[in-house]
Amino acid sequence: MDLQLDGKTVLVTGATAGIGLAIARTLAAEGAELIICGRNQANLDTAAASIGGNVRSVLADPATAQGAAALTAALPQVDVLVNNLGIYESKEFGEISDADWLRFFEVNVLSGARLARHYLPGMLARDWGRIIFISSESAVLVPPNMIHYGMTKTAQLAISRGLAATTKGTRVTVNAVLPGTTRSAGIEEFMRSVASDPDMPPEAMEREYFAKERASSLIQRMIEPEEVASLVAYVASPLSAGNQWRGAARGWRHHSDHRVSRGATCAQRQWIDPQQCHVHRRGPLRPVQFAARRIVSAHAARRFSRMPRGDERGGAGGYQIRSSGTWKRL
Numbered sequence: 001m002d003l004q005l006d007g008k009t010v011l012v013t014g015a016t017a018g019i020g021l022a023i024a025r026t027l028a029a030e031g032a033e034l035i036i037c038g039r040n041q042a043n044l045d046t047a048a049a050s051i052g053g054n055v056r057s058v059l060a061d062p063a064t065a066q067g068a069a070a071l072t073a074a075l076p077q078v079d080v081l082v083n084n085l086g087i088y089e090s091k092e093f094g095e096i097s098d099a100d101w102l103r104f105f106e107v108n109v110l111s112g113a114r115l116a117r118h119y120l121p122g123m124l125a126r127d128w129g130r131i132i133f134i135s136s137e138s139a140v141l142v143p144p145n146m147i148h149y150g151m152t153k154t155a156q157l158a159i160s161r162g163l164a165a166t167t168k169g170t171r172v173t174v175n176a177v178l179p180g181t182t183r184s185a186g187i188e189e190f191m192r193s194v195a196s197d198p199d200m201p202p203e204a205m206e207r208e209y210f211a212k213e214r215a216s217s218l219i220q221r222m223i224e225p226e227e228v229a230s231l232v233a234y235v236a237s238p239l240s241a242g243n244q245w246r247g248a249a250r251g252w253r254h255h256s257d258h259r260v261s262r263g264a265t266c267a268q269r270q271w272i273d274p275q276q277c278h279v280h281r282r283g284p285l286r287p288v289q290f291a292a293r294r295i296v297s298a299h300a301a302r303r304f305s306r307m308p309r310g311d312e313r314g315g316a317g318g319y320q321i322r323s324s325g326t327w328k329r330l
Contacts (some may be wrong), residue, residue: 003237006031010236011078011119013037013062013111014085016047018184019134022225023082026233028053032080037062037071063107068114077122080236083112083156084134088149090193096148108152113159116174120163123172130236133160133176134228140178141216145194153178175235181214183222 010027014020015036028034034055038044044057058074061067062085086108091100116131123129135156142150160176167174181187191209192198210220234240
């Protein structure tokens with residue numbers, strides 16, 4: 001499938017490893033003009049070499065006001081912004097210091113807010129653009145040993161939901177993608193920090209982690225970065241415009257091991273499978289319209305219901321998860 005990203009200017013933050021690197025590789029393979037940023041030039045050079053295609057790097061850290069200003073000065077406008085930069089750790093609530101709260105908020109939340117604030121007006125003026133926040137299942141299922149991290153991921157949903165409402169009637173979209181536990185350079189060290197035996201083999205450690213820490217997961221395994229990247233590439237594509245807010249038939253669908261919400265369906269009644277990252281045809285559903293667009297992983301799977309809300313091009317309706325796991329209109 002041609003995602004029609006050839007020549008689109010795409011900025012991916014946090015793209016020197018993990019999900020961000022996989023996203024950058026996938027978008028570069030689709031012909032996008034990639035820009036990555038970071039604090040370490042050596043890491044940027046290594047990442048750029050592994051990405052290939054049309055890619056350049058900017059030595060700037062959007063987690064600081066000065067770094068964000070340097071980045072936007074070097075790159076005044078983009079077609080697609082992927083806010084992937086983020087940090088995480090396991091720490092009990094009583095041990096999270098004020099400095100920890102501020103650091104997590106600035107890196108995980110303010111970095112994306114700064115860039116969205118700069119790039120969104122240009123997208124609206126050109127009547128095309130994509131802003132994608134890489135959030136987490138922890139936004140809706142906050143881990144008790146990662147409350148500060150969960151707070152930042154929930155904040156990303158608030159920002160993306162609010163910005164989505166400002167794009168009503170345009171061809172600009174704002175989305176949040178919520179992966180579950182995804183394989184990355186630091187995930188083994190993280191799982192070891194919460195394992196009953198830090199010396200156990202990685203396979204056993206992964207099984208124990210999902211049994212104890214992510215019991216609600218339906219797939220009971222880590223997601224590969226490429227699986228997330230394939231979904232992000234589709235959401236970044238011009239092909240996703242009708243799927244998210246201009247199609248005649250949109251709604252909620254609980255598909256297999258995955259959860260897809262607001263904006264993941266299209267007029268042809270095709271349904272995105274976030275885990276396998278391909279499109280399935282489904283039968284007809286009654287039309288449901290909405291504005292906020294979130295795509296949630298299998299790990300956050302709960303029951304949810306379909307409700308009509310908003311208008312054809314993205315009304316201002318909203319939903320929240322009840323404690324029972326169902327959705328209710330706000």
